[in-house]
Amino acid sequence: GGTAAAAPARRPGVTGKQLRSAVPLPEPYTVPLPIPSVLAPAGTSGGTDRYEITQRQATARILPGVPTTLWTYNGTYPGPTIESRRGRPVTVLHRNELPVPTVVHLHGGRTPAESDGYPTDLVLPEGWPDPASRRRRHGTAHMAHDPRAVTSRVTREYTYPLDQRAALLWYHDHRMDFTAPAIWRGLTGMHIVRDAVEDALDLPCGERELALMIADRAFAADGSLAYPALDPELRDRPGVTEPYAAGVLGDVIVVNGAPWPVHEVDAVRHRLRLVNASNARHYRLEAVTDDGRRLDLVQIGADQGLLAAPVTHTALPIAPSERYDVVVDFAGLRPGSRVRLRNRLGSGRTREVMAFRVTRAASDHSTIPKALCDDLPTWRRSQATAVRRFTFRAGQGQQGSGWYIDGKPFDPSRTDVRTRRGAVEVWRFTADVHHPVHIHQTGFRVLSRDGRAPLPYDAGLKDTVSLRPGETAEVILRFDGHRGRYLFHCHNAEHEDMGMMANLEIV
Numbered sequence: 228g229g230t231a232a233a234a235p236a237r238r239p240g241v242t243g244k245q246l247r248s249a250v251p252l253p254e255p256y257t258v259p260l261p262i263p264s265v266l267a268p269a270g271t272s273g274g275t276d277r278y279e280i281t282q283r284q285a286t287a288r289i290l291p292g293v294p295t296t297l298w299t300y301n302g303t304y305p306g307p308t309i310e311s312r313r314g315r316p317v318t319v320l321h322r323n324e325l326p327v328p329t330v331v332h333l334h335g336g337r338t339p340a341e342s343d344g345y346p347t348d349l350v351l352p353e354g355w356p357d358p359a360s361r362r363r364r365h366g367t368a369h370m371a372h373d374p375r376a377v378t379s380r381v382t383r384e385y386t387y388p389l390d391q392r393a394a395l396l397w398y399h400d401h402r403m404d405f406t407a408p409a410i411w412r413g414l415t416g417m418h419i420v421r422d423a424v425e426d427a428l429d430l431p432c433g434e435r436e437l438a439l440m441i442a443d444r445a446f447a448a449d450g451s452l453a454y455p456a457l458d459p460e461l462r463d464r465p466g467v468t469e470p471y472a473a474g475v476l477g478d479v480i481v482v483n484g485a486p487w488p489v490h491e492v493d494a495v496r497h498r499l500r501l502v503n504a505s506n507a508r509h510y511r512l513e514a515v516t517d518d519g520r521r522l523d524l525v526q527i528g529a530d531q532g533l534l535a536a537p538v539t540h541t542a543l544p545i546a547p548s549e550r551y552d553v554v555v556d557f558a559g560l561r562p563g564s565r566v567r568l569r570n571r572l573g574s575g576r577t578r579e580v581m582a583f584r585v586t587r588a589a590s591d592h593s594t595i596p597k598a599l600c601d602d603l604p605t606w607r608r609s610q611a612t613a614v615r616r617f618t619f620r621a622g623q624g625q626q627g628s629g630w631y632i633d634g635k636p637f638d639p640s641r642t643d644v645r646t647r648r649g650a651v652e653v654w655r656f657t658a659d660v661h662h663p664v665h666i667h668q669t670g671f672r673v674l675s676r677d678g679r680a681p682l683p684y685d686a687g688l689k690d691t692v693s694l695r696p697g698e699t700a701e702v703i704l705r706f707d708g709h710r711g712r713y714l715f716h717c718h719n720a721e722h723e724d725m726g727m728m729a730n731l732e733i734v
C-alpha cells in the first residue's frame with residue numbers, strides 16, 4: 228500500500244538546461260585539435276620527479292577572435308599533461324595566484340590523504356583571510372567548520388606515489404562548494420600513468436595516441452565563460468534555478484580546449500584516451516564516416532587502466548569524470564575522408580564533438596591483443612565483509628534544496644563510512660536521476676545493475692559508475708590503498724557542490 232513516488236522518466240543523459248552562448252560560434256571541424264604540452268619536471272631527486280604548476284588567470288582564444296579569461300594551470304586550458312611511470316613518485320608544487328582559494332585533486336590517483344585534495348585543505352591566495360579568523364568574525368561563515376583542515380598559504384606540495392596501474396588520470400580543483408565553477412573556468416588537466424604491462428603491448432603510440440578531454444562551455448557576449456551565479460538571490464530567479472540545480476550544460480563542445488576541433492590522422496589505428504571533464508553533460512559517442520558508416524570503438528581500458536580483453540562498442544556512453552581508452556581504425560579510408568566523433572545524446576551542435584581528417588595511407592604495426600592484461604582484481608561477493616547502501620537523490624535541508632546522499636548534505640566534520648584497510652566491501656547505490664558516482668582512492672568493479680549483469684561499458688577497473696535514473700548498481704572494492712580521510716561523491720560537479728558528497732575514513 229501507500230503512495231509510491233512516481234518513478235522518474237529514464238531520459239538518458241538529460242541533466243539540466245543548456246546555457247546559450249551570446250557570441251558567434253565557429254563552424255564545427257574548422258579549428259585544429261590542440262595537444263596539451265607535456266610538463267617537464269623542474270627537477271628530479273632520489274627517483275622522484277618534481278613538477279611545478281602556477282594557477283593563474285590567463286586569456287585564451289577558445290573561440291576565434293574572442294578573448295576568454297580562464298582560471299588555468301600554467302596558463303593553458305587544459306593544464307599541462309603530466310606523464311609518469313607506475314611506482315615512480317611525483318611531487319607537484321602548486322602555486323595559487325588566482326583570486327580565490329583552491330584545492331587540487333588527482334582524480335583516480337591512489338594518493339596519501341594529505342595530498343588528496345580534501346575540499347577544505349585550501350591553498351589560500353596571498354592576502355586571503357585565514358578561514359578560522361574569518362569564521363570568528365562572521366559567525367558561521369559560508370564554509371562549514373572543519374577542525375581537521377590543513378590550509379596552506381600560496382603554495383602547497385602534493386605527493387603522488389603513483390603505485391597503481393597505468394591509466395589516464397586527471398587533475399582538477401576540488402574546493403568545497405566551488406568545484407563546479409572552478410572546473411568550468413578551466414582548472415582541469417590530464418595525468419597519464421604508464422607501466423610495463425602496457426609497454427609490452429603494441430598499442431598505437433606516439434602521434435597515434437591521443438588524450439582527449441571533452442567538455443562543454445557557454446560564452447557570454449564579451450567572450451567570458453557564462454556560468455549561473457552562485458548568489459542565492461540570483462539562484463531563485465526563474466531560468467537560473469533549474470539549470471544550476473540540475474547541472475550546468477554549455478552549447479559549445481570543446482575537446483582539449485578547442486570548439487569542435489578537427490585532427491589530421493594517417494589511415495591507421497589510433498588510440499583515443501577519452502575523459503569527460505564536463506560539469507554535468509553525458510555523451511554517447513560514436514565515430515561516423517561522412518558516408519554514414521559507423522566505425523567500431525574497441526575499448527581497451529577503463530577509468531583505472533587496461534581491461535582483461537577488448538570490448539567492441541558501436542556507441543559509448545561517457546558520464547562526467549569517466550575515462551574510456553578506445554582504439555579506432557581508420558584503415559581503408561581514402562585520403563580526404565572525414566570521421567566525426569558524434570554525441571547521440573546531443574541535439575544540433577551539441578551532437579557534434581570532433582572530427583578526424585584522414586590524410587594518407589600508412590603502415591600500421593600496432594595490434595590489439597585478445598588478452599590485454601591479467602592483473603585485474605577479481606573480488607568475489609563472498610569475500611565482502613560489509614554491504615553498504617547509499618541513496619543519491621534530491622533533498623530539502625536547512626539551507627534549501629540540494630543534492631544529498633542518504634538525505635544528508637556533505638559535512639566535513641561527519642564520518643559517513645569508516646572502514647578498515649584491506650576490507651572487501653559491496654557498495655550499493657540507488658539514484659533518482661543520473662548520478663555518476665565516484666570513489667576516491669580505490670578502484671572498483673561493477674557487480675550488477677538493477678540486479679542484472681553489468682553493462683558492456685562497465686568492464687574493467689573503474690572509479691566512477693554512471694547511475695541511470697531510478698537505477699540501483701552494486702560495485703565491489705577493496706580498500707588496499709592508503710589510510711585516512713577520503714571522499715565519495717556524485718561527479719556531476721553542481722550536484723557535488725550542492726551537497727552530494729560524503730566522507731570515507733579508511734583506518
Ligand code: C2O
Binds near residue numbers: 332334399401
Ligand atoms: Cu574528480 Cu572527488 O573527484
Ligand code: CU
Binds near residue numbers: 619661662727
Ligand atoms: Cu548527481
